[in-house]
Amino acid sequence: MEAVAGHYGVLDLSVNRWAAIRTAARWEKKIAETLGAFSIPVYLPTFRRITRYKTRTATSDIPLFTGYLFFDETRLDQVNALSPAYKKYVSQVLKTSDAALLNTELRQLSDVMSDYELIQSKLYGSIGDTVRIRNGVFAQYEGKIIRYGATHNRLVLNVSYLGLSVEVEIEDRSAEKLN
Helix, strand or coil, X not given: XXXXXXXXXXXXXXXXXXEEEEECCCCHHHHHXXXXXXXXXXXXXXXXXXXXXXXXXXXXXXXXXXXXXXXEHHHHHHHHCCCHHHHCCEEEEECCCCHHHHHHHHHHHHHHHHHCCCEEEEECCCCCCEEEECCCCCCCCEEEEEEECCCCCEEEEEEEECCEEEEEEEEHHHEEECC
């Protein structure tokens, strides 16, 4: 997995006592960078989000635990010494009552994250857009989006199959938008 700016997506195995910081919305990476500048070990696991728009594809690394990052609890005094400009984005410092359990769970998470790349794919299409189905029974068939499914990640397509017009409901990540 590609780490966020710096090396915040890599667990520092020398740390034995982790704590969590709850941050203001979308400030996880900036707080991680700031703590990293003070040489405070930080762990911020992320996943890759791929969003396909009409004319472009955007890729971004999103924190796995929105609003949270982990740091070396023994360096708490340095976290408390952050400048007010950054401290206002630290909502809460959360210490654990079972440091061994958190350490074990973070190591397990780190192992999974190093072996697999978590990807969230999202297609932004409009009703009437033509898409190609990438996998499943209807792989390689093309269809038009006629509506969105019951959940936000589902599309209902009108597909021509065996000379008939059929409605097919698929996950949006199984569709590839055609120009």
